[in-house]
Amino acid sequence: MPGIRVLLYFGLVAVLPALCHPHTPCTLTQRTAICNSLRLSSVPSNLPQQIEELFLNQNIILKLQNGCLSRYPYLQTLSCANCLLNAVDEQVFSSSPLIESLNFAGNELHNEHKQFAQSLGSLTRLRILDLSGNGFTEDMVSELLQNLTSLEFLDLSGNVLLRLDEYTFRDLHQLKELNLERNILFEIDGAFDHLKKLKRLNLAFNSLPCLVKFEMTQLVVLNASHNLIEWFITNQNLTETFALETLDLSDNRLLYFPFLPTYNCIKTLLLPNNHIGFYSHLSQNTSSNWTNSVEFYNLGGNASNVTAELWSDDLHGDISSVELLDLSVNQVRYFPQGFLQKMPHLYWLRMRSNCLESLNLTGEDLPVTVYELDVSNNRLTELHAHSRSVSELNNLTHLNLSLNNIQKLPSRLFTTFPSLSIVDLSYNTVGLCHPKELRNSDSSACALWTNHSSLKQLHIAGCNLINIPPLAFDGTPLTYLDLSNNPDLHIGQDCLSGLSGTLQHLGLSNTGLQEFNFSPFKQLKFLNISKNLITELPKSLMTLNLKLLDLRDNMLSTFKPEHASVLAKRVQIAYINGNYFNCCQLEWYRTFEESKILHVADLLEVTCVDLHQRRLKAGLFDSILCGGRSTDESIFWYILLFISVGVSMVGVSVIYFLTFRPRLLPRVIKKKCWKPTTY
Numbered sequence: 001m002p003g004i005r006v007l008l009y010f011g012l013v014a015v016l017p018a019l020c021h022p023h024t025p026c027t028l029t030q031r032t033a034i035c036n037s038l039r040l041s042s043v044p045s046n047l048p049q050q051i052e053e054l055f056l057n058q059n060i061i062l063k064l065q066n067g068c069l070s071r072y073p074y075l076q077t078l079s080c081a082n083c084l085l086n087a088v089d090e091q092v093f094s095s096s097p098l099i100e101s102l103n104f105a106g107n108e109l110h111n112e113h114k115q116f117a118q119s120l121g122s123l124t125r126l127r128i129l130d131l132s133g134n135g136f137t138e139d140m141v142s143e144l145l146q147n148l149t150s151l152e153f154l155d156l157s158g159n160v161l162l163r164l165d166e167y168t169f170r171d172l173h174q175l176k177e178l179n180l181e182r183n184i185l186f187e188i189d190g191a192f193d194h195l196k197k198l199k200r201l202n203l204a205f206n207s208l209p210c211l212v213k214f215e216m217t218q219l220v221v222l223n224a225s226h227n228l229i230e231w232f233i234t235n236q237n238l239t240e241t242f243a244l245e246t247l248d249l250s251d252n253r254l255l256y257f258p259f260l261p262t263y264n265c266i267k268t269l270l271l272p273n274n275h276i277g278f279y280s281h282l283s284q285n286t287s288s289n290w291t292n293s294v295e296f297y298n299l300g301g302n303a304s305n306v307t308a309e310l311w312s313d314d315l316h317g318d319i320s321s322v323e324l325l326d327l328s329v330n331q332v333r334y335f336p337q338g339f340l341q342k343m344p345h346l347y348w349l350r351m352r353s354n355c356l357e358s359l360n361l362t363g364e365d366l367p368v369t370v371y372e373l374d375v376s377n378n379r380l381t382e383l384h385a386h387s388r389s390v391s392e393l394n395n396l397t398h399l400n401l402s403l404n405n406i407q408k409l410p411s412r413l414f415t416t417f418p419s420l421s422i423v424d425l426s427y428n429t430v431g432l433c434h435p436k437e438l439r440n441s442d443s444s445a446c447a448l449w450t451n452h453s454s455l456k457q458l459h460i461a462g463c464n465l466i467n468i469p470p471l472a473f474d475g476t477p478l479t480y481l482d483l484s485n486n487p488d489l490h491i492g493q494d495c496l497s498g499l500s501g502t503l504q505h506l507g508l509s510n511t512g513l514q515e516f517n518f519s520p521f522k523q524l525k526f527l528n529i530s531k532n533l534i535t536e537l538p539k540s541l542m543t544l545n546l547k548l549l550d551l552r553d554n555m556l557s558t559f560k561p562e563h564a565s566v567l568a569k570r571v572q573i574a575y576i577n578g579n580y581f582n583c584c585q586l587e588w589y590r591t592f593e594e595s596k597i598l599h600v601a602d603l604l605e606v607t608c609v610d611l612h613q614r615r616l617k618a619g620l621f622d623s624i625l626c627g628g629r630s631t632d633e634s635i636f637w638y639i640l641l642f643i644s645v646g647v648s649m650v651g652v653s654v655i656y657f658l659t660f661r662p663r664l665l666p667r668v669i670k671k672k673c674w675k676p677t678t679y
Ligand SMILES: *[C@@H]1O[C@H](CO)[C@@H](O)[C@H](O)[C@H]1NC(C)=O
Pocket: 117, 118, 121, 122, 143, 146, 147
C-alpha cells in the first residue's frame, strides 16, 4: 500500500507546477490565510508577512522544510491537517516562536517522529496540539511531548497507543484537555497522576478492561465509553470532593454500578449498554461463600487489592447531584432500598430494556423532581401509586411505559401528574376506562384519560383495545394519538369527538378500520390508516390539509380522478403501496406523478393487478393491454371475438373461392404484378 500511495503523490506533485498562480489562491482575511484544498505542494511564500493564522488543510505537502515558515514570524496558528505530511524538519519553527496552536491531524508523521519532536521543542508557547490519526505509538508520543510544558489541549485520538505510564505525559503540567479516543489502550499505569490541571479526559473506543483506584479529583468530564471495562472503582478513601460532573461509561461490560467517589459533583451519569445489576439479595445469604475482594494486576506484576463489599449496595458513593441517570440496556431487576431517593435532583431517569419487575410511581419511591421517566421494555406487570389522589411527582412530563406487560394500575394514575405531557403505554394490556362507569380502585385493567389538561401525546398502540368509550378523551387536548396495532378495535364516530379541535397526528394502522369520517378533525396533519380494510378512499379526507397520509396495505382498487386531483393538491407525502389497484384504472398514477405538491414516497414500487390477476409494477404497465376504457371491457372482447370470427370466415371463403375457381388466380396475380420487374 505505501508504494501505491507514493506513486500517487508523485503523480499529483508532477502536475502542480502547471498550476502556478501569480497571485496567491488563498483567502485572506485580516491576519488569517486560508489555503485549504488548493493542491499546494508547499507552504505558500507569497502571503503577507504579518499573518498570524495559516490554514493549509487538505493539500499535498509531504514535508515541512526548514525555512518554509521563516517569512511568517508572527504565526500563532498553523493547521496542516490531512496533508499526507511525512516529515517536519528540526528547525521549521525556529523563526516562529509565537506559535500557540498546531494541527497536524491525519498525516503520516510517525515516519520521522524524532525530527518532529526536535522541531516542537522550540515552541515555548504551544498550547494546542492536534496529533490525531498519525500512527503514533506510545514511545513516539512520550518523545514528542517531552518539554512541552505549556501544552493545554492535546488530541492523540486515532493513533496506535497501547499502554500509558507515568513517563508518557510527564512534562505536561498545564494540560487541561486530553483526547485519547480510538487507540488500542489496554493499560494505564499512573499516567495521569501528575496532570493536576486535567479537566476533560476522553478514553472512548479503547480496550481498557478496568479503571481502578480512580483518584483524579480535578477531572470534570471523563469519557470511557466503548471499552471493555468490567470494573470502575474509585479510591473511596479520599475525602476530597471530586470535581467530576460527567461520567460516560456507556457500552462497556460493567457488572456492578460504578463505585463512585465518596464526595463528587456528578450530574450526568451515562451507563447504558452494560450488564449492571444490584446484588444485595445475595449478600443477605450468610451461608454462601462469596468473596468480597478483587485483585487487579498490571503488566509490572504489581497487584493491588481493592476490597469492597461487592454484594452490598452501599458502594455507589455519592450520587446526590445526579440529574441524568442513563441505565438503558442493563440487567437491573430492582433498585436497592433508598437508591433513587439519594438523587434529589434527578430529572431524567432512563431505564429502557432492563428487568424491572415493580415500580411505584410515587413521590416516596421516586425523586419528586423527575421530569422524564423511561421504563420501556422491562417486566412490569403492575403499577402502584398512592391511594391519595394527589401525587407529588409534579414535574413528571415524559413517561414511557411501553413494551412491558402491565395489566393492572390505578385507573386515575395518569391524571394525578399535573405536568404530564407525553405518555407511551403501547404494548401493554391496558384498556380505556369509561368515564361514567368508573370505580375508584387501586388496581384496574383500564386507565382514565379525561380532563387531563396537560396531556399532548398518547401512545396506546398494541394494547388489545376493543372499544373506545364515548367521551374517553373529553377535556384532554391531545395533539397526538397512536391507536395502531389494536386489530379488534371498534372506533365509533363519536368516541374521538373530544379531540376534533386539537388532534394533529392520528395513528390508526392495523385497527380493522373500514370507513371513518375524518372531516371534524380540521387540525389533522399526519394520518396513518395503513394495514386496514379500506376499499374506497374516505371522502372526508378531501377536506383536510395533510402533511402525511399513509394508505399502505389496504384494499383500494383505484382513486377516482376527482379525488386524485384533490389529494395531489392537498397532501405533501403519501404512502400507497400494498393495495389492489386495478391496472386498467390508473389515471390517478399520472396525476400523482405530475403533482408538484404531493410526493408519493413509494410511487415507483406501487403494484397493480391486471386482467389475469397478476401483480405488476403500476409505473411500467401499458394501458394498451386494457384496450381502452375498462368500463367497455366486455364490449371490447365481444368486438374482438366478432372480428376474429369475421376474419376467419373471409379467409375460409377466399380459400374456397381460389381453390374452386383456379383460373382466377393467375389473373389476380397478373393484375397485382403488372409492373415489369428489374431482375
Ligand atoms: C528537553 O529538554 C532537555 C533538557 O532541557 C533536552 O536535553 C532535551 O533534548 C529536550 N527534548 C526535546 C525533545 O526537545
